[in-house]
Amino acid sequence: xxxxxxxxxxxxxxxxxxxxxxxxxxxxxxxxxxxxxxxxxxxxxxxxxxxxxxxxxxxxxxxxxxxxxxxxxxxxxxxxxxxxxxxxxxxxxxxxxxxxxxxxxxxxxxxxxxxxxxxxxxxxxxxxxxxxxxxxxxxxxxxxxxxxxxxxxxxxxxxxxxxxxxxxxxxxxxxxxxxxxxxxxxxxxxxxxxxxxxxxxxxxxxxxxxxxxxxxxxxxxxxxxxxxxxxxxxxxxxxxxxxxxxxxxxxxxxxxxxxxxxxxxxxxxxxxxxxxxxxxxxxxxxxxxxxxxxxxxxxxxxxxxxxxxxxxx
Numbered sequence: 001x002x003x004x005x006x007x008x009x010x011x012x013x014x015x016x017x018x019x020x021x022x023x024x025x026x027x028x029x030x031x032x033x034x035x036x037x038x039x040x041x042x043x044x045x046x047x048x049x050x051x052x053x054x055x056x057x058x059x060x061x062x063x064x065x066x067x068x069x070x071x072x073x074x075x076x077x078x079x080x081x082x083x084x085x086x087x088x089x090x091x092x093x094x095x096x097x098x099x100x101x102x103x104x105x106x107x108x109x110x111x112x113x114x115x116x117x118x119x120x121x122x123x124x125x126x127x128x129x130x131x132x133x134x135x136x137x138x139x140x141x142x143x144x145x146x147x148x149x150x151x152x153x154x155x156x157x158x159x160x161x162x163x164x165x166x167x168x169x170x171x172x173x174x175x176x177x178x179x180x181x182x183x184x185x186x187x188x189x190x191x192x193x194x195x196x197x198x199x200x201x202x203x204x205x206x207x208x209x210x211x212x213x214x215x216x217x218x219x220x221x222x223x224x225x226x227x228x229x230x231x232x233x234x235x236x237x238x239x240x241x242x243x244x245x246x247x248x249x250x251x252x253x254x255x256x257x258x259x260x261x262x263x264x265x266x267x268x269x270x271x272x273x274x275x276x277x278x279x280x281x282x283x284x285x286x287x288x289x290x291x292x293x294x295x296x297x298x299x300x301x302x303x304x305x306x307x308x309x310x311x312x313x
Contacts (some may be wrong), residue, residue, distance in 0.1 A: 003033040004177055151177065
């Protein structure tokens, strides 16, 4: 299989037929492909439309969830079932342009492992969508060291071996390039067309901005400290413990050599608090180290990724 198109679907009944027609026109030159629709527990007539499309088009696959699990789960399922050498993910709301897919595949042919779309001229509201997105993209790029203009664009092309190796859960679908960067993949970004939504209702709101911040903490931890959590917890633990020790030593010297009273000094309680907090951070780090080792050893999880080998039969 040359190409797999993975499309999460949630209550997009009116957009599915037009989207499929555009896909057929854009991918007419590809003889070996599949289009994988993942129905994420739609409550409208989306599944009926998908079933009709599948019955008359042998290249169409439909995966139906029992309930709504979210876009991350839908993409994870699509990646799992995809058989193509290259996997392209895109939205079902017709805002991604199927005509841009060949541009992403051209970058894959040039040697990149993952190509992400950049909605350069985005057709969304400024205050509720575009401005929060710009802030989030800058923050994610700075935190993860993967510099992209548009993390929120679902339109991506990914080599099969990379897509199969990405573990997604929660709402990490918007962090796919950052998650994949742990494997040392080559990432490119391409300007793509973005169209206004004409049919159906958007599933996103301003509230997701706060969820992105929480997910960003998770991604940063996974990328930088998942193999050494004691560093994540130990560094602030040592800092708090050291500061608390210095304050306690200072007040002890004042009490022993200068006769200063300590009973009415909040600084003493603060020093004790810092020492206790420092101990707790270090204990959390040690417990996390034990869990990390259990995770890797019981499931034979590798701590490295091999790109290829030479000289082995």
